[in-house]
Amino acid sequence: MRVGVDIEDGGLARITLRRADAGNAIDLAMARGLLDAARACAHGSVRAVLLTGEGRSFCVGGDLREFGALSGAALERHLMAVTDALHDALRTFAGIDAPLVAAVQGAVAGAGIGLAAAADVTLAADDASFTAAYTGVGYSPDAGVSWSLPRLIGPKRALDLLLTNRRVPAGEAAAIGLVTRVTSPDRLAAEARRTAESLRRGPTAAFGATRRLVAAGLSADLGPHLDSEARALAGLAVSDVGREGVAAFLGKRDPDFTGGAHRL
Structure with a gap:
């Protein structure tokens, strides 16, 4: 299972990206798993959502190995299927009352930035780094990145990241408003859980x-x-x-x- 969903008694939904061996890269199965997870969180009993990724990296973006195995119309259809599922998941998260907390570590790239930016509160380990990556492989953004980045950090900074693909360390990401705050890697899980629990008890x-x-x-x-x-x-x-x-x-x-x- 690419995406784990655990809805605890009390209404905290924990969503976990589970492709650690691939940097939690988003393939079609993971995109559909995220959509299923978002729909589960739309249930009225869910009061807060905590999104995490297993392994060294939160999410390195789309699965280029999967995409690279296709070409022409087949690739175009496949990418539309991936983005349709992923974007429906983001729409669903945006439409529910329950706030979304994301805890990110390691590499955060491409659609991983979109997931991090979609959260209401985004906590980053100080080993996290952010790279847009899209134009580096000749792609344009998805996962709402071209919508969320200008709103979070301004259009000039957004274009800097999207066009140059420069690596942004966690401290700078917090300073420019891409993430909420930074913590040490050994405290990330506990801090994210504490934040989500606080929101779970809220109105x-x-x-x-x-x-x-x-x-x-x-x-x-x-x-x-x-x-x-x-x-x-x-x-x-x-x-x-x-x-x-x-x-x-x-x-x-x-x-x-x-x-x-x-x-x-």
Whole structure:
């Protein structure tokens, strides 16, 4: 199985890329495995998602050995199948309320950058490095990289990485906004788990509304976006999530958001 999915009691979904011997390169089977995993996370019981990769590298991008074995129309059809599955997985992750945490180490290239960029919180080991790699083999980006990179680091920096394929170490990736923060390799798993657990206990519906507002705000005009904020806030305020949060604040206690919060 290329992608492991484990949904724990309490709603934490752990997704693991399992092609360590190939640097977790994305072939058709892995792309479809990611789509299946994303669909499993769309279930209402999932409250947070943790994405990791086995082995020395998080994900080195597409499986060029698989692609190189094909040519012509067969290659074109194959790449469309891979990207269709991978992109549907990314759309699904973006559409759920549960926040996504990614823990990345070693080589992160091509579509691996797309997966890392898709997470709401991306933790990187200090041995991680990021290389766009696409144009180095005569390809253009997929996995949302040409969409996410300009939004995270700006169009000039994005084009620098996409055109030159220079290697970006973890420290620089954090400084320019490609990852959230950097930790030591021996602390990466524990820190990612702690972060995902904290989000799992949080107000899932409010997280979902916030994710959608931030995504929409990147292209919305201010006036309509203010209206969207008002509607989302008002809807949450009368929900179980909002009522519990305010009651806990006024009662000087920790809120319990895990008692059946629903998507608005």
